[in-house]
Amino acid sequence: MIGAPLYLHASLFMILPLYALAFTYISYDIAGFPIGFAKAELPFIEKLLLGAVLAIFLYIAILIHEAGHAWAAKYKGYHVKGITLFFVGGISEMEHPRDWPKGEADVASSGIIWSVGLGAVLLSVYFLTETLYKGWTGIAASIFLSGFGLFNLFLGLMNALPILPMDGGVLLRDLLRAEIGLARSSALTVLVSRAGSMIIIVAGIYFINWILVLVGLLLLATISPRQLES
Numbered sequence: 001m002i003g004a005p006l007y008l009h010a011s012l013f014m015i016l017p018l019y020a021l022a023f024t025y026i027s028y029d030i031a032g033f034p035i036g037f038a039k040a041e042l043p044f045i046e047k048l049l050l051g052a053v054l055a056i057f058l059y060i061a062i063l064i065h066e067a068g069h070a071w072a073a074k075y076k077g078y079h080v081k082g083i084t085l086f087f088v089g090g091i092s093e094m095e096h097p098r099d100w101p102k103g104e105a106d107v108a109s110s111g112i113i114w115s116v117g118l119g120a121v122l123l124s125v126y127f128l129t130e131t132l133y134k135g136w137t138g139i140a141a142s143i144f145l146s147g148f149g150l151f152n153l154f155l156g157l158m159n160a161l162p163i164l165p166m167d168g169g170v171l172l173r174d175l176l177r178a179e180i181g182l183a184r185s186s187a188l189t190v191l192v193s194r195a196g197s198m199i200i201i202v203a204g205i206y207f208i209n210w211i212l213v214l215v216g217l218l219l220l221a222t223i224s225p226r227q228l229e230s
């Protein structure tokens with residue numbers, strides 16, 4: 001459908017075992033939607049196996065999000081060079097044509113819509129069929145449905161934050177550009193992005209969530225006025 005090559009960054013393979021262990025050893029309940037296998041009454045080796053598969057599903061959710069961008073780009077006639085998955089997310093690389101700023105917002109919003117849409121569908125199915133799951137296969141299936149739904153929804157909402165280089169930042173800049181022009185919209189979006197990254201870092205320290213701190217630092221390091229002109 002997209003026909004672009006998929007690249008897997010080495011960092012992905014370093015973090016996957018950690019996620020597999022995390023999903024083996026934790027059981028969260030987020031607003032009634034379960035994730036993780038710690039509470040499942042299963043032998044450890046089965047929990048580990050299921051945790052590993054759930055970790056792979058996290059990256060499938062990221063791939064679907066990037067496919068949303070790539071599909072919109074292709075639909076608009078842009079050339080998609082490839083999709084790369086790395087440990088904190090994915091990147092769709094595309095050639096930027098002359099009228100790119102016009103298409104950029106559509107490409108950004110497509111990723112958000114795909115993730116939030118799929119997440120909402122999966123969680124609705126879980127919500128409606130919750131009582132039907134019986135036995136360990138049922139429990140495993142329900143946690144996959146709920147967990148995969150949460151991954152997609154979380155990814156969509158996270159990317160909608162108005163922080164560059166995330167999709168929400170691109171959309172904010174696009175929205176402001178029509179009102180105050182390119183230079184001022186870029187400057188203002190950088191300001192909002194830096195403030196947002198700082199909030200993520202502080203929240204990460206407060207909740208002792210080092211992945212959040214790392215994401216905040218990476219975002220802060222990626223925001224540069226030069227990158228904004230691309």
Ligand SMILES: [Zn+2]
Nearest residue numbers: 065111159167
């Ligand atoms: Zn995105």
